[in-house]
Amino acid sequence: MNDPVGLGERGLEIWTALKTGEIARDALVLEAARTADRLDELDNIIQGKGVLELMQFRLDFPDGDDEPFVVEVKFQNVLSEARQQQTAFATLVEKIARYGLSATAPKGGETKPVPAGVTDLDRIRAEVAKRTG
Structure with a gap:
């Protein structure tokens, strides 16, 4: 399977x-x-280090129009959006960890007991470590 186009480093x-x-x-x-x-x-x-590079815009300028064309993009509530994305990421990580290597849920609703203090992110890190050897 090919790597998807457009993914960043992480x-x-x-x-x-x-x-x-x-x-x-x-x-x-x-x-x-x-x-x-x-x-x-x-x-x-x-952190004030840049712009949102994941967004791309295409502008079609009308022919023969000498008027300046102004585009204004505002990002409001960036912290709120970051919190929402963090919640979405945590949910995805939890689902990936819960299903392990299988695309289906465990049979009978059974799950293996998880030791106290082990988070879903810990399980994914362990899976990554196991695969990268």
Whole structure:
């Protein structure tokens, strides 16, 4: 399976480490990768380090019109959007960890007991470490 176009550095790392070839699971992994990239871009904005590079615009200028063309893009509530993206990312990470290498939920609603203090992110890190050996 080819790497998706448009992923940033962190998104590509997540995709490469967690893709399995299972369509449903890889869809979750891809969305987690995209969300991680969005979080990086939002963090850059919050820190005043740049603009949101994930957005692209195309402007068609009318022929023969000498009037200046002004485009204004405003980003309001960036912190709120970052929190929403963090929640979405955490949900995706939890789903990926819950289903492990399978695209389907465990049979009978059974899940393996998780030791106290182990988070879903810890389980994904362990899975990545296991795959990268």
